Structure formats: C-alpha cells, structure tokens
Amino acid sequence: MATLNIVQAVKRALDEEMARDERVVVLGEDVGKRGGVFLATEGLYQKYGPDRVIDTPLAEAAIIGAAVGMATHGLRPVAEIQFADYVFPGFDQLVSQAAKLRYRSGGQFSAPMVVRMPSGGGVKGGHHHSQSPEAYFTHTAGLKVVVPSTPTDTLGLLKTAIRDDDPVVFMEPKRLYRAIKEEVPDEEFTIPLGQARIRREGTDLTLIAYGGPTVEALKAADELTKAGVSAEVLDLRSLVPWDKETVLNSVAKTGRALVIAEAPRTASFASEVAATVMEELLDQLMSPVYRVTGFDTPYPYVPDREYMPTVTRILNFAKKALDY
Amino acid sequence: MIKDTWRFEPFNEEPIRLIDEEGNWIGEFDLDLSDQELQELYRHLVRGRLLDERYQIILRQGKTSFVAPSAGHEGAQVGLAKAVRPGFDWIFPYYRDKTLLATLGYPVELLYAQMMATRLDPNKGRQMPEHPGLRELNVFTVASPIASHAPPAVGAAISAKIQGTGQVVLTTFGDGATSEGDWHAALNFAGAQGAPIVFAAENNRYAISVNFEKQSGSPRIADKAHAYGFPGYQVDGMDVLASLYVAREAVERARQGLGPSLVEFLVYRYGPHSSADDDRVYRSREEVEFWRKKDPILRFERFLEKRGLWTPEAGEKLREEVKAELLAAEEKAEAAGPVPPEWMFDDLYSTPYWLLEEQRGILLAEL
Numbered sequence: 001m002a003t004l005n006i007v008q009a010v011k012r013a014l015d016e017e018m019a020r021d022e023r024v025v026v027l028g029e030d031v032g033k034r035g036g037v038f039l040a041t042e043g044l045y046q047k048y049g050p051d052r053v054i055d056t057p058l059a060e061a062a063i064i065g066a067a068v069g070m071a072t073h074g075l076r077p078v079a080e081i082q083f084a085d086y087v088f089p090g091f092d093q094l095v096s097q098a099a100k101l102r103y104r105s106g107g108q109f110s111a112p113m114v115v116r117m118p119s120g121g122g123v124k125g126g127h128h129h130s131q132s133p134e135a136y137f138t139h140t141a142g143l144k145v146v147v148p149s150t151p152t153d154t155l156g157l158l159k160t161a162i163r164d165d166d167p168v169v170f171m172e173p174k175r176l177y178r179a180i181k182e183e184v185p186d187e188e189f190t191i192p193l194g195q196a197r198i199r200r201e202g203t204d205l206t207l208i209a210y211g212g213p214t215v216e217a218l219k220a221a222d223e224l225t226k227a228g229v230s231a232e233v234l235d236l237r238s239l240v241p242w243d244k245e246t247v248l249n250s251v252a253k254t255g256r257a258l259v260i261a262e263a264p265r266t267a268s269f270a271s272e273v274a275a276t277v278m279e280e281l282l283d284q285l286m287s288p289v290y291r292v293t294g295f296d297t298p299y300p301y302v303p304d305r306e307y308m309p310t311v312t313r314i315l316n317f318a319k320k321a322l323d324y
Numbered sequence: 325m326i327k328d329t330w331r332f333e334p335f336n337e338e339p340i341r342l343i344d345e346e347g348n349w350i351g352e353f354d355l356d357l358s359d360q361e362l363q364e365l366y367r368h369l370v371r372g373r374l375l376d377e378r379y380q381i382i383l384r385q386g387k388t389s390f391v392a393p394s395a396g397h398e399g400a401q402v403g404l405a406k407a408v409r410p411g412f413d414w415i416f417p418y419y420r421d422k423t424l425l426a427t428l429g430y431p432v433e434l435l436y437a438q439m440m441a442t443r444l445d446p447n448k449g450r451q452m453p454e455h456p457g458l459r460e461l462n463v464f465t466v467a468s469p470i471a472s473h474a475p476p477a478v479g480a481a482i483s484a485k486i487q488g489t490g491q492v493v494l495t496t497f498g499d500g501a502t503s504e505g506d507w508h509a510a511l512n513f514a515g516a517q518g519a520p521i522v523f524a525a526e527n528n529r530y531a532i533s534v535n536f537e538k539q540s541g542s543p544r545i546a547d548k549a550h551a552y553g554f555p556g557y558q559v560d561g562m563d564v565l566a567s568l569y570v571a572r573e574a575v576e577r578a579r580q581g582l583g584p585s586l587v588e589f590l591v592y593r594y595g596p597h598s599s600a601d602d603d604r605v606y607r608s609r610e611e612v613e614f615w616r617k618k619d620p621i622l623r624f625e626r627f628l629e630k631r632g633l634w635t636p637e638a639g640e641k642l643r644e645e646v647k648a649e650l651l652a653a654e655e656k657a658e659a660a661g662p663v664p665p666e667w668m669f670d671d672l673y674s675t676p677y678w679l680l681e682e683q684r685g686i687l688l689a690e691l
C-alpha cells in the first residue's frame with residue numbers, strides 16, 4: 001500500500017487512465033511541463049507527450065469548449081481549470097454545450113469529459129481563490145458533480161468520472177490537497193458515482209457533509225462523543241447523482257441532521273438535501289434539519305478559516321438540534 | 325506559408341469574385357467543373373431557396389413556430405457544402421444553414437421533422453425550429469447561444485489532428501458571432517494548435533438590427549485572422565463559384581496540415597432576422613432591393629445561360645420537381661406525429677437517475 005495525499009491521488013488516477021485508454025487527454029493552463037500549478041499533472045507531459053497533455057491558451061471557454069468537441073469526436077478529455085473561481089469564463093461552455101449536448105441532440109452526440117477544478121477556501125486566497133461554486137453546476141441538468149474528500153475517494157471517483165459517458169465536474173477541495181494522507185491500495189479500483197460514504201456510524205444525529213468540511217464534521221463528531229452524543233457522519237462524495245437513500249436511512253435512524261458545506265447557504269446544494277430530508281421524513285424528525293454553511297458574503301481574505309463551517313459552528317448547530 | 329499553387333491571396337483588398345453580375349466568368353484560371361457539376365450547384369441553390377419559402381408556408385399554417393430566413397445566403401452555403409466530404413468531415417453549423425445542410429445530404433424530411441418537432445427528428449424535438457443536427461453526417465446539433473459552437477468545433481479539429489484522421493472541421497456563424505468571447509477564444513486556440521478547421525462567416529451585415537459598423541471597428545471580418553496567425557479571405561458569398569473555390573482551398577489547406585483559415589462570405593438576408601423580427605424598422609426597402617439584384621441564383625442563371633446550360637423553361641421544370649420533392653418530405657415528416665411529452669426525461673444522462681424517475685412520475689400523473 002502506498003501512502004498518497006489528494007494531489008497524488010489525482011495524478012495517479014490520470015496516469016492510470018491515460019495508460020489504460022489512449023483516448024484520455026489532459027488539457028488546461030500550465031498542465032504540461034509545469035505539471036499544473038498544484039502539480040496534479042506532474043510528469044504526465046514527459047510520459048505522454050504534447051498531444052495528450054495539452055498546454056492551452058489562457059481561456060477557459062476554449063479549454064472547456066474544446067473538451068466538448070474532443071469528447072464528441074471520440075477523445076476522453078480531462079480539462080483542468082486552475083481554480084474553480086476561474087471557471088466562469090468557461091461557464092457558458094459547461095452550461096450551454098457540455099450539459100445539454102446529449103439531451104438537445106436526442107442522444108446522438110455526447111460529451112464524455114471531466115472538468116477538474118480545485119475549489120474551496122482555507123488557502124488565504126480571498127474571494128477569487130476560495131469559492132465553492134458547485135451549486136451552479138448541480139442546478140444545471142446534464143452535468144454530474146463530484147466532490148471527494150479523501151485520497152482513496154479521489155482516486156476511485158476520478159477514474160470513474162473519466163470512464164463515465166457524461167460530463168463530470170470534479171471539484172477538489174484544495175485545502176485538503178496535501179493535508180490528508182492515507183494508505184491507498186496498490187491494485188486498481190474504482191468507486192461508483194452517486195454513493196455516499198458512511199465515514200462514522202452513530203445514533204443521535206447525522207452530520208451530512210461533502211468536500212472540505214467533511215474534516216470538520218469528523219472533528220465535531222469526536223467532540224460530540226466526549227459529550228456523550230453519538231453522531232453519524234456521511235460524506236456525500238457525489239452531488240449529482242446524489243445518494244438520497246443513504247441519507248434518508250441515516251436520518252430515519254437518528255432523527256436529527258445537519259447539512260454541512262462550505263458554499264454560501266442561499267440556494268445551495270445543502271438546501272436541496274435539507275429540503276428533501278424534511279419533505280420525506282417530517283414525521284420522524286425530532287428537530288429541523290439545519291444547514292451549516294459558508295456565509296452569504298463573498299469569501300473574504302481575512303478571516304480565512306472563520307468563513308467556513310468551523311467545528312464550533314457545527315457544534316453550535318448540533319446543540320440547537322439536540323435541544324430542540 | 326501559402327504555397328505557390330494556392331489560387332487565392334489572403335487578406336485581399338476586394339472580395340474574391342469569379343462571376344460578375346452579368347454572369348461572366350472572370351476567374352484568372354480555368355473552370356474545372358463539368359456541366360453536370362454546374363447544374364448540380366444550380367439545383368442546390370434552387371432547392372435551398374424553395375425550402376426557405378416552404379418553411380414560411382408551414383409557419384403560416386401553424387406547423388412550426390419559428391423560421392430563420394436564409395434567402396440570399398445560398399451561394400455561400402452551397403459552396404461550403406460542396407467543399408467538404410459529407411459524412412467524413414465534421415460540420416458545426418448555426419441556425420441559418422438550411423441550404424448548407426440540405427446540400428450536404430441532410431435528408432430534407434429530417435429537416436422538416438426538426439422544424440415541426442415530430443418523432444422523425446433524431447434530436448427528438450428537444451430544440452426550437454432551425455436547430456437541426458445529425459450524427460450520421462457529423463453535423464453537430466445547432467445551439468442557440470451565439471458562437472458557443474466555435475470552441476467545440478476547435479476541439480473536434482484538434483481531436484482529428486491528434487488521431488490523424490484526415491478530417492476537416494467546418495464551422496459557420498454570422499457576423500454578430502465574431503464579437504463574442506467564445507469566438508475569439510476558439511480562433512485563438514485553433515491558431516495555436518494549427519487545427520484543421522475552416523471558420524466561415526456568413527456576413528449578412530446585420531445581427532438582428534445591429535449593422536456591422538456597430539459590431540466592429542474593423543471593416544472586414546477576414547482581417548481578424550491576422551491576429552490569430554492564419555489566412556483570412558473575403559469572398560462574394562452571392563457568387564456560388566467564388567464561394568466554392570475559396571471554401572475548397574481553405575478545406576484543402578486544413579486537410580494538408582496547414583492549419584485553420586477564416587473565410588468571410590459577403591451575403592445578405594432578404595427576409596427579417598427571424599419570423600419574430602420586423603426588419604422595416606432598421607433598414608430601407610431600397611437597400612433590400614439593391615441586394616436582391618445581386619441574387620446568387622439569378623447571377624448563376626445568367627452564367628449558365630451563357631454556356632447553354634439554362635433556359636427559363638428548364639428552370640421552371642426544376643422548380644416544380646424540387647417543390648414536389650419538398651412536399652413529399654414535409655408530408656413524411658408530419659406523418660410521424662408529434663413527440664410525446666414523456667420523452668422529456670430521456671437522454672439527459674447515460675445512466676438512470678432516481679431523481680428523474682420521480683419527476684417522470686409527476687408528469688405522467690398530469691397527462
């Protein structure tokens with residue numbers, strides 16, 4: 001077993017998939033000799049050459065748009081957007097072209113492609129290097145949206161995303177890139193999209209998280225244990241498709257839930273999960289489902305960490321739910 | 325970069341023209357098309373014009389909800405269609421290209437099926453009229469957001485280059501499209517990659533009501549190719565032979581690995597922007613008449629007549645034949661019947677999703 005962090009897991013997934021299938025190509029800004037600004041494509045250019053690891057002009061519309069054309073023409077492009085905050089110049093290509101191609105052509109054309117992007121805060125980057133824009137994509141029918149939080153999940157889910165026949169937005173919580181290391185099996189494996197992972201079992205309260213704040217959810221669960229409260233922690237991992245069944249089973253058992261995410265609260269994916277749980281389990285709930293999220297402000301440079309759902313914020317809302 | 329054998333100089337001062345307005349050949353090389361090929365071009369011009377006229381009729385009959393008139397664009401569109409290899413090369417068209425697609429071999433009944441959203445439409449009625457697409461012919465389904473198909477076209481061209489398929493990509497768009505960021509991003513990337521692609525501007529001088537002077541400070545779209553490092557040509561797009569020869573050269577350059585070109589076709593749309601537009605508020609009838617006199621079909625008739633290849637009677641006979649063909653296609657498309665509402669949930673993802681099945685249930689309960 002090798003010990004990998006999340007960036008290394010991304011790199012291994014790309015390498016394995018490029019070796020397995022010569023249709024897989026990587027494109028983006030600085031992905032070539034530089035290996036990407038976070039080094040997620042390090043060494044791939046040297047191994048696979050300039051036709052398969054393509055340094056693009058600095059234009060996200062060109063990167064995502066060209067990926068659509070490559071995909072429909074027979075390649076399996078993996079586009080890197082340097083920061084999720086810079087996806088917006090290519091937003092139209094994702095929303096108008098990638099997301100709708102299969103649908104609007106009646107299934108004649110498709111865009112099997114992945115758009116990877118480091119997302120989320122905690123890196124002292126201010127609002128243009130820290131956002132979590134997943135709700136724009138979960139709100140767009142036709143895109144799949146995946147947000148891993150561990151090296152193992154990153155590896156298994158990215159490989160699945162590359163093999164998937166639909167466009168997948170793959171958001172990598174950048175503050176965890178090198179913060180988490182774990183042993184990852186050497187043999188090849190994939191993880192299906194649309195399955196939440198039970199990170200920790202519990203009986204009193206369900207903490208539903210994804211991406212970066214999964215870490216804080218686990219820490220909060222530790223604190224709750226000390227206070228005699230048994231919290232179950234779910235990592236959604238995939239937002240489209242999302243695993244309603246696992247979520248409902250857990251909350252039906254615990255009767256209380258917090259949905260924890262870094263993105264601003266209004267019209268967020270956390271709101272979607274909270275609303276669904278309340279619609280379907282109203283009579284089994286012992287408290288409202290609370291959303292524990294980033295604030296409805298731009299992501300400030302200072303304070304950097306306090307914008308995100310901190311352990312304290314999670315515990316405050318847990319208390320509210322338990323005291324309800 | 326341009327080999328001696330290439331006929332046309334890029335960044336020409338005057339639009340490239342091979343037939344003058346009296347129908348005389350003014351090319352500086354020998355025409356290498358057979359009489360039969362010339363008559364074939366004529367048939368496609370007429371067919372495109374009549375198809376456009378028939379669309380107006382089905383609009384009035386309430387069988388469709390929207391038409392984007394293409395009369396005046398036929399010279400450029402027939403030239404472009406005849407310059408590529410149908411079903412091998414890839415086409416990324418826009419909504420005003422019915423003549424291009426019909427000439428390419430897009431079955432007319434399928435064009436009608438798209439216009440009327442019947443079951444015969446391979447796009448399953450998901451898009452508004454004038455937005456066709458056909459996988460078998462490598463015709464990328466038209467999208468409304470202006471110029472948004474240009475970056476995907478470049479991606480397909482890069483893919484063809486990487487895979488060494490020998491295919492060329494052709495993408496068309498209006499003059500307004502050349503102002504969009506996606507358009508610049510696409511041409512810039514194509515230039516950097518030397519991608520096998522032809523960018524074809526159908527410059528009818530208007531983007532709805534906005535004329536080209538307001539669209540850009542540069543007098544010619546073709547000149548913009550300078551900035552991306554590849555040749556730009558301006559062509560009289562109401563001259564079908566000039567359109568064909570220049571398009572062919574651009575396609576051949578791409579096929580030989582010499583990279584992209586930008587070809588600007590000067591055309592004019594006689595009708596309003598669409599069936600939802602009233603062009604009388606932004607241009608005079610005199611202006612429209614001026615351009616109608618340069619009509620690509622009339623001009624080509626004069627050309628053919630001088631060669632003994634056209635008479636008014638032969639023209640009339642052809643029109644009747646084409647009308648019958650179009651009517652049969654329309655009937656076939658209509659007979660397929662409307663797309664059922666529950667098709668709404670198909671083809672979104674390659675894999676089933678519980679969420680959509682739940683919503684399908686909501687819809688079915690309403691029907």
Ligand SMILES: Cc1ncc(C[n+]2csc(CCOP(=O)(O)OP(=O)(O)O)c2C)c(N)n1
Nearest residue numbers: 420468469470498499500501528530531532
């Ligand atoms: C991104 C975008 N903005 C606005 C529109 C609305 N719109 C549809 S057609 C059109 C004019 C396009 O003009 P041009 O590119 O010159 O093509 P033409 O219609 O003249 O052939 C506009 C503004 C659109 N479809 N997409």
